[in-house]
Amino acid sequence: MKTLLQKIQSKKASVGVIGLGYVGLPLAVEKAKAGFHVTGFDIQSEKVEKVNKGENYIGDIIPQELKELVASGHLHATSDFVDIGKCDVIAICVPTPLDVFKQPDLSFVVSSAQSVANHIHKEMLIVLESTTYPGTTEEVLLPLFEEKGLKVGKDFYLAFSPERVDPGNHIYKTKNTPKVVGGCTPLCTEHAKALYEAVLNAPVCAVSSPKEAEMTKILENTFRIVNCALANEMAIVCEKMGINVWEVIDAAATKPFGFVPFYPGPGVGGHCIPIDPFYLTYKARAYDYHTRLIEMAGEINDLMPEHVVERLMNLLNDQAKPLKNSAILLCGIAYKGDIDDLRESPALKIWQLLEQKGAIVTYYDPCCPSVAWKGKKILSTPLTKEVVQKADAVIITTAHKDNVDYRLIAENAQLIFDTKNILSQILNIKPETLNTLHIL
Numbered sequence: 266m267k268t269l270l271q272k273i274q275s276k277k278a279s280v281g282v283i284g285l286g287y288v289g290l291p292l293a294v295e296k297a298k299a300g301f302h303v304t305g306f307d308i309q310s311e312k313v314e315k316v317n318k319g320e321n322y323i324g325d326i327i328p329q330e331l332k333e334l335v336a337s338g339h340l341h342a343t344s345d346f347v348d349i350g351k352c353d354v355i356a357i358c359v360p361t362p363l364d365v366f367k368q369p370d371l372s373f374v375v376s377s378a379q380s381v382a383n384h385i386h387k388e389m390l391i392v393l394e395s396t397t398y399p400g401t402t403e404e405v406l407l408p409l410f411e412e413k414g415l416k417v418g419k420d421f422y423l424a425f426s427p428e429r430v431d432p433g434n435h436i437y438k439t440k441n442t443p444k445v446v447g448g449c450t451p452l453c454t455e456h457a458k459a460l461y462e463a464v465l466n467a468p469v470c471a472v473s474s475p476k477e478a479e480m481t482k483i484l485e486n487t488f489r490i491v492n493c494a495l496a497n498e499m500a501i502v503c504e505k506m507g508i509n510v511w512e513v514i515d516a517a518a519t520k521p522f523g524f525v526p527f528y529p530g531p532g533v534g535g536h537c538i539p540i541d542p543f544y545l546t547y548k549a550r551a552y553d554y555h556t557r558l559i560e561m562a563g564e565i566n567d568l569m570p571e572h573v574v575e576r577l578m579n580l581l582n583d584q585a586k587p588l589k590n591s592a593i594l595l596c597g598i599a600y601k602g603d604i605d606d607l608r609e610s611p612a613l614k615i616w617q618l619l620e621q622k623g624a625i626v627t628y629y630d631p632c633c634p635s636v637a638w639k640g641k642k643i644l645s646t647p648l649t650k651e652v653v654q655k656a657d658a659v660i661i662t663t664a665h666k667d668n669v670d671y672r673l674i675a676e677n678a679q680l681i682f683d684t685k686n687i688l689s690q691i692l693n694i695k696p697e698t699l700n701t702l703h704i705l
Contacts, residue, residue, distance in 0.1 A: 272353055273354065279301075280353070281349055282358060283306045284357065284377070285306075288358040289305065289307075289358035291326055293305045295465070304351075307344060308344060316340070317335065319336065324606075325432060349384040358428065359373040375405065382413055385415060385421060391410070392423075396427060396486075396537065396540075396541050398483070399483070399548060402425040406423065418453055423475075424448035424475060425448075425475035426446040427481060432606050440464075444461045444468075446472070447471070448475065458471050482541065483542060492525065494562035494565040497529045530685055530705070531573045534606075535600050535608055539563070542563065573611075586657055589623030590623060590624070591624050592627070592656045592657050593657065594652065595630075595660050596648075597630050597669075598616070598633055602685075629647070648669070649673075650677050664687045675701075
């Protein structure tokens, strides 16, 4: 009989992926493409049905590849978690949001781990990919599994390997992004490393334990939240001093060492930057330490939507217009350019603030044809000359590069507030050459 390690190396292991979202489905697809037979688990029946019909709903997946994998039998989905017992390998890829007090909500992870524990068997590898605070794998998951009478590193293998998904990135996808793994024992690490080496065309970095792997992910996104906050604060200061912050950053970026360019914006969005660092702030309190830099960075970024609305009020005031009853067109509501992901999008926060102040808000987004807003389905308005001309202001809140006629906006808008400096990138238009244009 083959050992689990031999099954993984020969791609004979049966693989399960719990959670078929932005992380789980691309991972399931890559494992199936590598030759494994993969079962995707999700509590949302709609996702399960779509996968089994070969219907793609994640932007980074090639639809035809999904169809072929389903047709060949290498990938199928189910909501029946009993089938976990048939798997040799399980990857947990479920959301880890924050609650209203910015405390970690591990309910999805714990629920998934409990489902695994109910069907765990000898010679099984379990890998947690969901971002969380250091210690989760060993302190929260491991006891659930060992209470079934199995010994980690001997009877089963447990590791953490942080997801590194960057939606819309045309260069780095799941397949070619380097992976970090940390197991509870050396044998756990060996099994997890072998799994990803069998799937990816990228290096797999093994660290000492799950804690190092968990902290790696937190550091990566803390680096980003802090530098985003620095860029945003520089934008506020530069605006007060009459300095073009975008020009300053581009000039600083010519230095070949000691500087990494980050750019300001209307806030930060997605599931990583606004959330992951606060898993560390939570855990650090248990060690009587307050991560002041992270918390301050979060405050600065969280205030950017308010800053955008305040700037807009001042710009309208210069035209003798109140914000109340003004028609505002938001260009882009996704948190990032050329994707349809609305998670934590600052554009939605700006929309809410504008409506609270009495503005009449519509939006255009080629990637998001509709959005659920206050219990109603709101459709993206067509980007026409008439729509742009009737708006008292157009706020560019997302840097979409495809399917947006920025020249139409530049030539017809009464007032443009470009929070992403996209007109400069696409049309080489700057405020000094267009008096209706204002940048963050």
